[in-house]
Amino acid sequence: MESIRKTKNRCLYFIKQHKIVLLSFFLPVLILEIAYITREIYPFGGRNVLLIDLYHQYAPFLSDLQDRIRSFSGLLYTWSGGLGTNYLPLYAYYLASPLNIISIFFPKSWLSELVLFLILLRTGLSGAFFAVYLKNIRGEEGGISIAAFSVMYALSGFMLAYSWNIMWIDAVCLLPLLVLGLAGIARGKSGLFYCITLAIMLFSSFYMSVFICLFLALYFPVCLLKYNSIKDTAIIVNRMRNFGIFSLLAAGLASVLLVPTYYALKLTSAVGETLPSKFRQYFDMFDYLSRHFVIVPPAIREGMPNLYCGIAVLILI
Numbered sequence: 001m002e003s004i005r006k007t008k009n010r011c012l013y014f015i016k017q018h019k020i021v022l023l024s025f026f027l028p029v030l031i032l033e034i035a036y037i038t039r040e041i042y043p044f045g046g047r048n049v050l051l052i053d054l055y056h057q058y059a060p061f062l063s064d065l066q067d068r069i070r071s072f073s074g075l076l077y078t079w080s081g082g083l084g085t086n087y088l089p090l091y092a093y094y095l096a097s098p099l100n101i102i103s104i105f106f107p108k109s110w111l112s113e114l115v116l117f118l119i120l121l122r123t124g125l126s127g128a129f130f131a132v133y134l135k136n137i138r139g140e141e142g143g144i145s146i147a148a149f150s151v152m153y154a155l156s157g158f159m160l161a162y163s164w165n166i167m168w169i170d171a172v173c174l175l176p177l178l179v180l181g182l183a184g185i186a187r188g189k190s191g192l193f194y195c196i197t198l199a200i201m202l203f204s205s206f207y208m209s210v211f212i213c214l215f216l217a218l219y220f221p222v223c224l225l226k227y228n229s230i231k232d233t234a235i236i237v238n239r240m241r242n243f244g245i246f247s248l249l250a251a252g253l254a255s256v257l258l259v260p261t262y263y264a265l266k267l268t269s270a271v272g273e274t275l276p277s278k279f280r281q282y283f284d285m286f287d288y289l290s291r292h293f294v295i296v297p298p299a300i301r302e303g304m305p306n307l308y309c310g311i312a313v314l315i316l317i
Helices: 002-017 019-038 053-071 088-095 098-105 111-138 144-154 157-161 169-186 192-204 206-227 233-265 285-290 311-316
Strands: none
Touching: 002 019, 019 111, 019 144, 053 088, 053 098, 053 111, 088 206, 088 233, 098 111, 111 144, 111 169, 157 169, 169 192, 169 206, 169 233, 192 206, 192 233, 206 233
16 A cells, blocks of 8 residues: 555646646547547548558558568568568658557557547657757756647647648657757857757658758757857857767768668659759748638648648747
8 A cells, every 4th residue: 555655646746746747648638539520530430541642551561560570570661562572661751760669569450540640649759848948958947838838839720731641740748859969069058969860750750850950950040149259159150060970970870771862762763853952932921820720621632832830820920
């Protein structure tokens, strides 16, 4: 009885200490699950989260990975398609998320439930990690407002419109932690946390990491000027050097997957594609603001970006 009482007290203490982070995890999960129930998503109706490419590609790939993990098969080659194919680039693009290991705990026939669970889990982690970022940046200030903004982040337009691209969402989960590590480097702290988080990002979601790395390169000067005086040239140069070193170190840690994937992609039909040579604006700037309005239809395959994270953002701006 004494051990049970101590365990209960530890749990209550943990909940009390991390109530904002826990609330930021469970609240977006609850809201999204209620939305699924009202839209009659399986197992609460005849509709299913397996749609578009998630049904035709991602879910079958996940099922195949489930078999490989259970049978301790290799990740270099597969005989599942045609006369066999290179499995590593397929794994790198679709399946490298560490969260996919959870699939071994689900029966083979529960593929829909597995995908639904992974979507909800990633949504909750996005909110929790954003709360961790806000708590560390603002200290203990904010309170319940931290949970409110974390829910906005976890249920943003990108998350809701592209939740069927389950291999992209790890980048959304890890972005707050990356920015937290980036701010730490700008403050003169160790870059180890940033390095490890970036390495996990590059390993688990190399496609989205292209855009994340571009954002980090653009946002780091903002962090530098926020936490340092522009007159402290030596300090700024030293912290820029640390940013570069830890970024390259993260790429080196993930190179075990990135390098073979790079060479494999050079054999694909898209290798001849080039980036646009001129910068141009595709949509009117004020039209972007309309993407924050309620009940705006999401863009799935083409159209304007899905930016929605609440009217409150526009009011605060």
